[in-house]
C-alpha cells in the first residue's frame with residue numbers, strides 16, 4: 506500500500522515536472538529556456554539512471570534517444586542553442602573573421618617558443634578561416650596542438666562598455682592569449698565561452714589561440730566576436 510502511494514506521488518511529481526517544462530518550451534527568453542533545459546536534463550538523467558525509483562511510473566522508452574522525452578530534450582537543446590546564438594549576435598560589436606593565421610604544433614613547442622608573443626613574425630603561417638574545423642581546410646586527420654593568430658583594433662569604447670572576446674566554440678581545449686598574456690582557458694568542444702578584455706589597453710592587439718584536439722574535428726569551428734556579455 507505504502508509502495509503504491511509512493512509511486513502515485515512520484516507520478517504526480519513526474520506530471521508536475523513535465524508540465525513545468527511544457528509551459529516554457531516555447532519561450533524566447535534565454536535564461537528561462539536555459540533553466541527549463543537544466544530541469545529537463547535533470548529529469549531525463551534521473552529516469553535513465555534510477556530505474557528502481559521510476560519503475561511502474563514511466564517506461565524507459567520515454568527517455569530513449571529519439572523517443573518522447575528523449576526527442577523533446579534533443580529538440581529543446583537546439584532551441585536553446587539558437588537563442589544563445591541570437592543573443593550573442595545581437596550584442597556582437599565586431600566579428601573577428603579576417604586575417605587569421607595558423608600553424609600546427611605537433612611537438613607542443615609553441616608555449617616555450619612564445620608563439621603567443623605579439624612581436625612574433627607569423628607571416629610564414631598559413632591563412633585559415635575560423636568558423637570551420639581545420640579538417641575542413643586541408644588538415645584532414647590532424648589531432649594535437651595547433652595555434653591561431655590574428656590582429657585587431659581594440660577600441661576604447663568597447664572596454665568602457667565591458668566588452669569581452671566571445672568564442673562560439675573551440676574543439677576541444679583552448680588557451681587564449683591577448684598581446685602575450687593568457688586571458689582565458691576553456692575545455693569543452695561545443696560550448697561557448699568568453700575571455701575578459703578589461704585588463705587590456707586599447708589599440709592594435711594580437712590575439713593568439715592555442716588549441717588542443719584529441720579526436721575527430723578540431724579547431725575554432727564557431728565564430729569569434731567582440732561582444733557585450735549577456736550576464
Ligand SMILES: [Ca+2]
Nearest residue numbers: 676720721722
Ligand atoms: Ca575534436
